[in-house]
Amino acid sequence: MERGGFDAVIANPPWDVVKPNGKEFLQSFAPTISKNNMTIKDFEKEKGKLLADPAIRAEWLAYQSGYPHLNAYFRRSEQFSSQTSVVNGKTAGTDLNLYKLFLEQTFRLLRDSGECGIVIPSGIYTDLGAKGLRELLFGKTEVTGLFCFENGSSNGVIFENVHRSFKFVVLSFRKGGETNDFPAAFMRHDVRDLKDFPGGIGMTLNMDLVRRLSPDSLSVMEFKSELDAEIAEKMLRFPLLGERLDEAWNLKLARELHMTDDSHMFRSEQKPGRLPLFEGKMIHQFRHDFATPKYWIDEKEGRAGLLKRNEIESGQIMHYQGYRLGFRDIAASTNERTLIATALPANVLLGNTINYSASLEDSNLLFLVGALNSFTADWVMRQKISSHVNQFYFYQLPIPG
Numbered sequence: 001m002e003r004g005g006f007d008a009v010i011a012n013p014p015w016d017v018v019k020p021n022g023k024e025f026l027q028s029f030a031p032t033i034s035k036n037n038m039t040i041k042d043f044e045k046e047k048g049k050l051l052a053d054p055a056i057r058a059e060w061l062a063y064q065s066g067y068p069h070l071n072a073y074f075r076r077s078e079q080f081s082s083q084t085s086v087v088n089g090k091t092a093g094t095d096l097n098l099y100k101l102f103l104e105q106t107f108r109l110l111r112d113s114g115e116c117g118i119v120i121p122s123g124i125y126t127d128l129g130a131k132g133l134r135e136l137l138f139g140k141t142e143v144t145g146l147f148c149f150e151n152g153s154s155n156g157v158i159f160e161n162v163h164r165s166f167k168f169v170v171l172s173f174r175k176g177g178e179t180n181d182f183p184a185a186f187m188r189h190d191v192r193d194l195k196d197f198p199g200g201i202g203m204t205l206n207m208d209l210v211r212r213l214s215p216d217s218l219s220v221m222e223f224k225s226e227l228d229a230e231i232a233e234k235m236l237r238f239p240l241l242g243e244r245l246d247e248a249w250n251l252k253l254a255r256e257l258h259m260t261d262d263s264h265m266f267r268s269e270q271k272p273g274r275l276p277l278f279e280g281k282m283i284h285q286f287r288h289d290f291a292t293p294k295y296w297i298d299e300k301e302g303r304a305g306l307l308k309r310n311e312i313e314s315g316q317i318m319h320y321q322g323y324r325l326g327f328r329d330i331a332a333s334t335n336e337r338t339l340i341a342t343a344l345p346a347n348v349l350l351g352n353t354i355n356y357s358a359s360l361e362d363s364n365l366l367f368l369v370g371a372l373n374s375f376t377a378d379w380v381m382r383q384k385i386s387s388h389v390n391q392f393y394f395y396q397l398p399i400p401g
Helices: 020-028 039-053 054-076 078-083 096-108 128-140 191-196 207-212 226-235 298-305 362-372 375-382 393-396
Strands: 005-013 108-121 139-149 167-175 182-186 203-206 274-278 293-298 324-328 341-344 355-358
Touching: 005 096, 005 182, 020 039, 020 054, 039 054, 054 078, 078 096, 078 128, 096 108, 096 128, 128 139, 139 191, 139 375, 203 207, 203 226, 207 226, 207 393, 226 375, 274 298
Parallel strands: 005 108, 139 182
Antiparallel strands: 108 167, 139 167, 182 203, 274 293, 324 341, 324 355
């Protein structure tokens, strides 16, 4: 370290979120607990039984108590200052991930002009919570390669026990200077393609284009060819949904209820006075009836949950009582369609897997639903996201006014 750091760092870090996982922890005490196929209510019921045992409860509390301190250290340490992302003046809420911590640590360990090669999830160039790291990479290093794989193809998978649609990237950079352009390739399936990169495979992306396409997040769109970049340039002639301009959409988005935090209000039976709870999987393009509701909520209880702090119930009109634009939050870029939007009926409540807007007149609502479900809008969104169509990426969609 006397010369300022290492000449090179090569890494394939773990890709785990730094937060307690109740199902994962309690599985060792009860094999009946399923990590993926268990409803919230069934898990909470089984969890209650297990925690009645003083020994298990003590282990559970000890397991949970360490995470707040761990998170606080990483978020406040100067050594990991790029883990926090600020978008439009607001801190983006995101979970810490070990791969992000490893990436920043490799930067700190390198000497000036030292080089890094690291294998990490594709979220590094798309996810909102990784904006701080993108600022670090583009502003204080020269990115020398961004080569993205989709894990599975007709020939099998690259990594076992990883979903075939999961995307990861071989990222390389040189510490010092800044990035003006960089070679990139996306959606590759054969590791042998790396031999022809850069040069024979991929394209060169210019940072000016990246900043114009994603001014708030610095996300990198997954272009397959130079033609893709030309199409994206043409789309920039139209206003972004989130721009605050005259004669523009000036769209305002919101969420309603949280599927975990508000689960105490959920009822499994439909009765008079209850409203259906819509989840993202219940809607599809132009359809609000793609699946039947699983939960209902007493309207009075739901209204109380929607009231803002210090707001008093006075029979005021709320968003759920009118027609709204809604779109799915969970939607991978490898799905048949990524951007799934519809007009939502009145008198339904929404879980957090549906983002919505109540700021549109009916005619504009119908036009926008049509535009969002077009192949063009879907194509733009597919280049930006990995597994979530969050509000920031939605705001950055260019749509004719």
